[in-house]
Every structure is written in structure tokens, then in C-alpha cells.
Amino acid sequence: MKKNKPMTRRQAIFAGLTSAGALLLSGCLKKAPPTYGNILRMGDDLTYTAQRGLLSQRALAMEYQKSDITSFPVTDIGDPADPKSKAVYSQEYHELQANNFKDWALTVEGSVAKPAKYSMDALKKLGERTQITRHTCEEGWSAIAEWTGVPLGAVLKDAGILPAARFVYFYGYDKYTESIDMLDAFHPQTILAHTMNGEDLPARHGAPVRLRVETQIGYKNIKYLQRIVVTEKFIEPDADISTGWSWYTGI
Numbered sequence: 001m002k003k004n005k006p007m008t009r010r011q012a013i014f015a016g017l018t019s020a021g022a023l024l025l026s027g028c029l030k031k032a033p034p035t036y037g038n039i040l041r042m043g044d045d046l047t048y049t050a051q052r053g054l055l056s057q058r059a060l061a062m063e064y065q066k067s068d069i070t071s072f073p074v075t076d077i078g079d080p081a082d083p084k085s086k087a088v089y090s091q092e093y094h095e096l097q098a099n100n101f102k103d104w105a106l107t108v109e110g111s112v113a114k115p116a117k118y119s120m121d122a123l124k125k126l127g128e129r130t131q132i133t134r135h136t137c138e139e140g141w142s143a144i145a146e147w148t149g150v151p152l153g154a155v156l157k158d159a160g161i162l163p164a165a166r167f168v169y170f171y172g173y174d175k176y177t178e179s180i181d182m183l184d185a186f187h188p189q190t191i192l193a194h195t196m197n198g199e200d201l202p203a204r205h206g207a208p209v210r211l212r213v214e215t216q217i218g219y220k221n222i223k224y225l226q227r228i229v230v231t232e233k234f235i236e237p238d239a240d241i242s243t244g245w246s247w248y249t250g251i
């Protein structure tokens with residue numbers, strides 16, 4: 001809190017509520033968590049602070065056996081390849097899909113020393129991890145699948161992530177966006193998945209690449225990935241926040 005600047009009501013309540021969390025975090029989280037929205041969102045800050053303080057960066061989400069794999073519904077804002085879909089239709093995505101995504105490349109830019117476009121082959125050279133995990137949607141269903149992909153941390157390292165970087169923003173062809181912080185970005189189970197249950201990622205599950213972030217709820221797992229932007233600042237409005245959902249949804 002800066003001197004001579006009166007606390008807002010929200011800051012005062014937040015400061016009081018999270019003083020235990022703040023003490024716990026001193027030395028382990030240098031900067032305050034992102035704050036946004038109104039007083040009703042106060043619990044989000046508390047959740048973020050508490051989880052960031054209590055969870056080790058390496059704590060893994062539960063992994064399952066092949067025999068646990070279930071059917072997997074499709075839920076999204078619409079198919080970016082379909083002009084009649086309720087999502088924003090993307091001519092570019094439509095054409096990439098028609099050519100089986102051979103010309104697809106993921107843009108990585110922002111707070112990185114070497115902004116680049118990664119082809120699927122270039123991405124795959126950076127590493128691979130396979131995990132069988134449970135996806136939990138905020139709408140009340142969950143499903144288990146096996147995901148194979150490239151650790152996001154390996155991609156960020158390859159692009160030369162700069163020391164001041166704090167957040168990673170993701171943009172999908174359907175104009176969906178998501179963002180996560182560095183603890184989740186470098187979490188070992190956070191992968192850019194290109195394979196689901198041993199097959200190329202099916203179109204409606206987000207082909208050719210989607211994010212899997214197993215430490216948060218379903219909507220963080222952005223599909224139809226087009227672009228990643230590394231930032232030093234928390235940018236508002238994020239899709240979650242502008243639609244009334246929490247930005248941080250740790251499970």
C-alpha cells in the first residue's frame with residue numbers, strides 16, 4: 001500500500017481478509033495477485049492468494065489409468081470453421097482445417113526475446129508429455145481423457161521468456177481468450193495438447209492444438225489455439241472476467 005494514498009473500501013476489506021494469506025506468502029509471491037471486478041469478486045483474490053501460498057508449484061493433479069477414460073462431450077462457443085456457428089467464423093481456420101492443419105503455426109510473442117511462429121513439427125521437437133486427467137466443466141460435468149502435448153514451459157523457454165513476464169494470454173480462432181500466471185504456465189502438467197486418446201486432436205475438441213491446464217477448471221483449457229502472448233501485466237477484460245466468471249479457478 002502506497003503512503004499518503006487512502007485505501008479504497010475494497011482495498012481495506014481485502015487487506016484485512018487476506019492478512020494471514022499475505023503473511024504466508026511473504027517471500028514466496030512477490031507481487032500481489034491480480035485484482036479486478038467489484039466487491040463480489042473479493043473471494044477470488046482470497047482463493048488465489050491461499051492456493052498460491054499453500055500449493056507447491058510441483059503439486060500434480062490426479063492422473064488416471066487408460067481404463068478410466070470416458071466419453072467426452074464437446075462444449076464451446078461454436079465451431080470456428082462453420083459460417084453458421086454462433087462463434088466468430090474464421091475463414092483462416094476454415095482453410096487450415098481443409099488442408100488438415102499442415103499450414104498451421106502457433107504465434108508466440110510479447111515478453112519473449114525471440115518471438116516466433118511454431119509449426120507443429122517445431123513444437124513437437126520441444127518435448128512431450130502424456131497424462132490421463134479429469135476435465136471438470138463449470139456447467140457440472142466431468143470427463144477423463146488421455147492428452148499428449150508439448151510442455152508449455154518448454155515453449156516459453158524456447159521463445160526466451162523475459163524475467164519480467166508474469167502472465168500468458170491465449171487466443172483461439174473462435175475469438176475465445178484465456179490467461180494464466182507463471183506458476184500454472186510452468187506447471188509440469190500444463191501442455192499444448194495435439195493428441196487426445198492417442199489420435200490427432202479431433203476438430204471439435206480444439207484441433208490442431210489446445211491448452212491443457214490441469215490445475216484449473218474446464219474453461220481455462222482453450223481450444224483452436226492461434227496465438228500466445230506473454231505479458232508483464234494483467235490485461236482486462238479477459239474473456240472469463242468480462243462474462244462474469246472467475247479468472248482464477250484452481251481445483
Ligand SMILES: Nc1nc2c(c(=O)[nH]1)N[C@H]1C(S)=C(S)[C@@H](COP(=O)(O)O)O[C@H]1N2
Binds near residue numbers: 172176
Ligand atoms: N476456444 C475455445 N476453447 C474453449 C471453449 C470455447 O468455447 N472456445 N470452451 C471451454 C469450456 S467451458 C470447456 S468445458 C472446454 C470443453 O472442451 P471440450 O469441448 O473438448 O469438451 O473447453 C474450453 N475451451
Ligand SMILES: [Mo]
Binds near residue numbers: 075136137139219
Ligand atoms: Mo466448461
